Amino acid sequence: MAHKSPSARRAALLVGAVAVLGLPLTACGHGSGAPQRVSGTAAPATGDTTAGTAPGTEPGTAPGTSSAPSVGAAPPKSTATSAPGTARHTGGTGASAASTRCHTSELRASVGRENPGAGQENFPVVLTNTSGRTCTVRGYPGAAFVDASGRQLGPDPKRSSGTPTTVTLKPGRSAWAGLTFSNPGVSGARTAKPASLIVTPPDERDHLTVNWTAGQVPVGGNASSVFLTVFSPGTEP
Numbered sequence: 597m598a599h600k601s602p603s604a605r606r607a608a609l610l611v612g613a614v615a616v617l618g619l620p621l622t623a624c625g626h627g628s629g630a631p632q633r634v635s636g637t638a639a640p641a642t643g644d645t646t647a648g649t650a651p652g653t654e655p656g657t658a659p660g661t662s663s664a665p666s667v668g669a670a671p672p673k674s675t676a677t678s679a680p681g682t683a684r685h686t687g688g689t690g691a692s693a694a695s696t697r698c699h700t701s702e703l704r705a706s707v708g709r710e711n712p713g714a715g716q717e718n719f720p721v722v723l724t725n726t727s728g729r730t731c732t733v734r735g736y737p738g739a740a741f742v743d744a745s746g747r748q749l750g751p752d753p754k755r756s757s758g759t760p761t762t763v764t765l766k767p768g769r770s771a772w773a774g775l776t777f778s779n780p781g782v783s784g785a786r787t788a789k790p791a792s793l794i795v796t797p798p799d800e801r802d803h804l805t806v807n808w809t810a811g812q813v814p815v816g817g818n819a820s821s822v823f824l825t826v827f828s829p830g831t832e833p
Contacts, residue, residue, distance in 0.1 A: 721806075723737070
């Protein structure tokens, strides 16, 4: 028993070598498995992002998104969209802006004194705050010439280039926007004599009616365009 045969010793040595070699092989296999799991976890999020950028596809709505982990693109989008706090904040901002705007029922429209230029006819279209509160106007008015039956004469006015600013109107204060067109006698445009000018305040649907007493206006042909400017404080340039 104290001495083993050469074949027995060789067998024992072979078993020992296999046992010793087995440990590092197992450890290397475990180590190579970890990166595979990390890669597999990251892949769905990357796939969501790529699919989300396809034309007509919103992020997080591509097929297979539901299998993505919670750190993928879809859950943050869903959370941001459905967060009650965000919706209330957005609604509050819109409501605040709307509450300061001058409504048609709070305004009176008028056309100021003509200020002719070189072949140009220029009129200030004035809105005056007749309410008991302070309100604002911003941007361009809507306007159109109409006959006695309310039929529009000529195309809609165009907007002159300009930077809109918010004009604050205390009760009784006014803002004006320029109404400009080429003198028909100079341009040779086809003309008509309006009965009224209808004016729509910025961001409103209802309009105000002003009697037009300034004669013929261009409604077609050469240089027949009518232009409007943004509102500025006061009643005239």
